[in-house]
Amino acid sequence: xxxxxxxxxxxxxxxxxxxxxxxxxxxxxxxxxxxxxxxxxxxxxxxxxxxxxxxxxxxxxxxxxxxxxxxxxxxxxxxxxxxxxxxxxxxxxxxxxxxxxxxxxxxxxxxxxxxxxxxxxxxxxxxxxxxxxxxxxxxxxxxxxxxxxxxxxxxxxxxxxxxxxxxxxxxxxxxxxxxxxxxxxxxxxxxxxxx
Amino acid sequence: xxxxxxxxxxxxxxxxxxxxxxxxxxxxxxxxxxxxxxxxxxxxxxxxxxxxxxxxxxxxxxxxxxxxxxxxxxxxxxxxxxxxxxxxxxxxxxxxxxxxxxxxxxxxxxxxxxxxxxxxxxxxxxxxxxxxxxxxxxxxxxxxxxxxxxxxxxxxxxxxxxxxxxxxxxxxxxxxxxxxxxxxxxxxxxxxxxx
Numbered sequence: 001x002x003x004x005x006x007x008x009x010x011x012x013x014x015x016x017x018x019x020x021x022x023x024x025x026x027x028x029x030x031x032x033x034x035x036x037x038x039x040x041x042x043x044x045x046x047x048x049x050x051x052x053x054x055x056x057x058x059x060x061x062x063x064x065x066x067x068x069x070x071x072x073x074x075x076x077x078x079x080x081x082x083x084x085x086x087x088x089x090x091x092x093x094x095x096x097x098x099x100x101x102x103x104x105x106x107x108x109x110x111x112x113x114x115x116x117x118x119x120x121x122x123x124x125x126x127x128x129x130x131x132x133x134x135x136x137x138x139x140x141x142x143x144x145x146x147x148x149x150x151x152x153x154x155x156x157x158x159x160x161x162x163x164x165x166x167x168x169x170x171x172x173x174x175x176x177x178x179x180x181x182x183x184x185x186x187x188x189x190x191x192x193x194x195x
Numbered sequence: 196x197x198x199x200x201x202x203x204x205x206x207x208x209x210x211x212x213x214x215x216x217x218x219x220x221x222x223x224x225x226x227x228x229x230x231x232x233x234x235x236x237x238x239x240x241x242x243x244x245x246x247x248x249x250x251x252x253x254x255x256x257x258x259x260x261x262x263x264x265x266x267x268x269x270x271x272x273x274x275x276x277x278x279x280x281x282x283x284x285x286x287x288x289x290x291x292x293x294x295x296x297x298x299x300x301x302x303x304x305x306x307x308x309x310x311x312x313x314x315x316x317x318x319x320x321x322x323x324x325x326x327x328x329x330x331x332x333x334x335x336x337x338x339x340x341x342x343x344x345x346x347x348x349x350x351x352x353x354x355x356x357x358x359x360x361x362x363x364x365x366x367x368x369x370x371x372x373x374x375x376x377x378x379x380x381x382x383x384x385x386x387x388x389x390x
Contacts, residue, residue, distance in 0.1 A: 012371075018234050019368035019376055020215015039213050042237035044249055044333055052247060052335070054239055078382060085384045134329065138239055138337065140247070160370055173214035173368075173378060175355055176207075178386070181214055183368060184379025187273060189280045191373070 001107055002118070004152045012158040013148035014043045016075060016122040017051065019160070019183060021171035024087060025053060026106075026115045027064035027071040033115045034061045035104055037088030039174045041073055049145040051126065056139055060092040066135075069128045070113070071143060074120040078182050079168045085178055112147055121169055122150040162186065196302050197313070199347045207353040208343035209238045211270060211317040212246065214355070214378060216366035219282060220248060221301070221310045222259035222266040228310045229256045230299055232283030234369045236268055244340040246321065251334055255287040261330075264323045265308070266338060269315040273377050274363045280373055307342055316364055317345040357381065 008016065017023065020042075026035040040054035053073060055062040065071040076084045086102040095101060105118040112125050126143030134140040150156075154165040162170050163186040170182040203211065212218065215237075221230040235249035248268060250257045260266040271279045281297040290296060300313040307320050321338030329335040345351075349360040357365050358381040365377040 015370055018370055020217075020234075022215075039215075040238045042247065042249070043235045044335065050333070052237065054237070081382050081384050138245070140239065142333065158371070159374060160376070162376060170379065172382065175210050175213055176353070178384040179354060180382040180384065181355070181357060182379040182382055184365065184377040187276050187367065187375040187377055189276050189373040189375065 002151065005149050006152040008122070008148040008150050008155070010049055010145060010148060011047060013049045013124060013145045014046060015158060015160070016124060016148060016150060016155065017041060017073065018043055019171065020173060021075050021183070022084060022174040022180070023053070024074045024076050024084065024117055024120065025055065025061050025071055026074065026117060027061050027068055028113070028115045029064040029067040032064060033099070033106065034064055034092045035087050035099060035115070035117055036061045037084045044142060050129070051124065051143055051145060053141050053143065054139050055141055058091065065128055065141065071126050071128065072114050072116055073124040073126060073143070074117050075122040075171055076117070077119065077121050077168060078170045078172060080119055081172055081180055084172060109147060109149065121154050121171065122148070124148050197346065200344050201347040203317070203343040203345050203350070205244055205340060205343060206242060208244045208319060208340045209241055210353060210355070211319060211343060211345060211350065212236060212268065213238055214366065215368060216270050216378070217279060217369040217375070218248070219269045219271050219279065219312055219315065220250065220256050220266055221269065221312060222256050222263055223308070223310045224259040224262040227259060228294070228301065229259055229287045230282050230294060230310070230312055231256045232279045239337060245324070246319065246338055246340060248336050248338065249334050250336055253286065260323055260336065266321050266323065267309050267311055268319040268321060268338070269312050270317040270366055271312070272314065272316050272363060273365045273367060275314055276367055276375055279367060304342060304344065316349050316366065317343070319343050
């Protein structure tokens with residue numbers, strides 16, 4: 001595990017996705033692991049922290065989330081853009097070696113039986129809050145964030161450091177057709193306390 | 196109305212928020228209008244296009260959305276960062292002149308009885324899909340996109356043009372405490388078709 005990875009207090013964990021990055025969703029059940037890319041993940045509540053994520057019915061990750069009741073939302077970086085696109089395009093059903101093909105390496109945080117993707121900038125371990133109507137009608141999943149970590153080179157003391165960190169650690173923001181944007185310049189309004 | 200504003204086909208309207216910008220929500224009912232900022236808005240479906248947005252119980256905009264069954268999600272630009280922060284901080288209940296104080300000017304698109312905010316880069320007119328359980332339990336609202344427009348200087352033919360447009364037209368991505376990022380550099384993976 002990368003020595004820069006540091007725990008993030010749960011009350012500030014929403015900030016890891018508040019700026020709207022494209023994310024990777026991962027889950028595991030009975031030895032089967034998968035990782036997929038998703039653009040539609042979003043904060044839902046501060047305390048306890050919750051988020052939403054939209055997962056298509058054909059995704060194997062969806063089945064693993066439902067069976068295990070757990071999943072990870074993680075924030076890939078600019079250097080992971082090709083991997084992110086591939087994880088959003090291929091399916092485990094059609095490419096059983098999908099993770100190896102995309103170059104995904106997994107690791108674990110102690111106390112969490114979940115697959116975390118190496119090289120990301122932030123990780124949110126989530127407990128699925130079952131909402132069958134949302135899941136069936138809208139493919140919409142709600143998770144409570146139960147663990148949060150970030151690479152302290154790019155997120156520290158509750159704030160992203162994109163303006164000073166290496167550009168390859170910036171987050172990705174997907175549009176369509178292989179077309180992403182990296183996050184850009186910092187804008188401070190008023191006397192930012194950065195609390 | 197700004198002469199650069201152009202209609203966006205509904206099937207590509209999700210792309211206006213797919214990169215995770217902080218947005219402004221506006222609504223109107225019986226002559227009362229309000230605009231608020233929200234970081235938690237997200238795509239939900241392609242066809243018919245839908246989105247989610249999280250709106251706190253104390254927001255006047257929430258009441259206007261519920262009563263009219265309509266709302267607008269719009270994408271503010273870098274030059275609107277102070278206005279966006281102010282619209283996310285002040286409430287109509289406490290500051291009846293909130294919109295004037297923030298410098299908001301409203302306009303309309305023909306056929307839509309909704310207040311649109313001038314100077315944004317994109318606008319999504321939405322019809323509320325009532326989901327009382329989500330609204331009460333999670334402050335989560337679902338809208339079907341029924342109209343979409345963008346400033347063609349920064350969004351054209353289904354794609355953002357941040358890499359060539361004026362920097363002040365870039366989208367805002369909020370973290371916390373007055374701390375935003377602008378969207379940044381383009382990243383193309385593979386042979387992007389930009390379809």
